[in-house]
Amino acid sequence: MDFTIDRSLPISIRQQLKGLIEYAIACGDAAPGEPLPSVRDLASALGVAPMTVSQAYSDLKGLGLIETRAGSGTFIAESGGEPLHAQEGFAALHGQIDALIDKGLSLGLRTSDVASLIHARLASRARLGRRKSIAVVGLFGPTTARYARLIAEQIGPTATVEPATMNQIQQDSASRSRIASSDLVVTFVNRRREVASLLPGARVVGIRFVPAEETRRALAAIESGARLLLVARVPEFLPIMKSGVTRFATSLGLLNLTAGSAADIASLAADVDALVYASGTEDVLATIPQMLPTIEYRHIPDPVDVQRRIASLLDHEG
DSSP: OOOOOOTTSSSOHHHHHHHHHHHHHHTTSSOTTOEEOOHHHHHHHHTSOHHHHHHHHHHHHHTTSEEEETTTEEEEOTTTTHHHHHSTTHHHHHHHHHHHHHHHHHTTOOHHHHHHHHHHHHHHHHHHTTSEEEEEEESSHHHHHHHHHHHHHHHGGGEEEEEEEHHHHHHOHHHHHHHHTSSEEEEEGGGHHHHHHHSTTOOEEEEOEEEOHHHHHHHHTSOTTOOEEEEOSSGGGHHHHHHHHHHHSOSOOOEEEEOOOHHHHHHHHTTOSEEEEETTOGGGGGGSOTTSOEEEEOEEEOHHHIIIIIIHHHHHHO
16 A cells, blocks of 8 residues: 655645545555455654554544454554445545545646645535635725625525635735635726736636725715815826716816825825825825815625626526
8 A cells, every 4th residue: 555645735745644544444455354464564654753644544443444353553443444335326426526636736736735635625615615715806905895795695595605805815824725716706897807816826807996885975075176286095096086087976076096105195185186096005095185185985795796607606506
């Protein structure tokens, strides 16, 4: 029996060893009555603590797959191969696991990446049951959490919705594996390719985000000729803001846009009647006069896209 372990995998040595012996029994590579190395010998061969091997053996004894015979050692249980072999379709399942591994490797994943995805998916299923899982990837934590909440409210209890930021999946491998194991990853249309590159193998869809109703009403209430300053953290978002503001607010006066420093914002804010700031840039409020009216340019997930690209997809897949 091959007891090779891979220390690069995000799975404990104990679990790897248990899995190796369990699958050897299931696949007929370990026959009933076959002896296993002693705890000390196997620990020495693998370069691990004897306690690790002892715990793995204990797990397998609990499943009835191995047995200890006084004065003789540890053996594959005489009935150890029967339960797994007797399960109808086990051979097909084994082939599907191999196909899954092959698919992951063909996508350029490392074996450790495949193991991480499977491990994260198992953990998710254990935590959530059979409900679908959706991850929403955005730029700013509080804003993304709000997007996730709105999507969850629209699709109902058929799925769980978890928020994550770009920085989170870039910097935290555990979060990246968990998010990649979701049934569906949702992000902005213009960020879909970037998110997909960060989560190889994940199913990533892009949806549109539209101005919230309260933002539209606030902009429509701006007085004619008012001078506005538009502020966004991400420079490429400024043209989108400008388009929306000029659409919902009529007969504006001066319109300035900036993604600059706090000093720039404070200077420009001195000559305007109101400030419109993108969600995620709330900290700019500390740099402007307290009496200056402000409007958050808040977006929400487009309800049509949520229904068309998320809810209907979940319904179709059951």
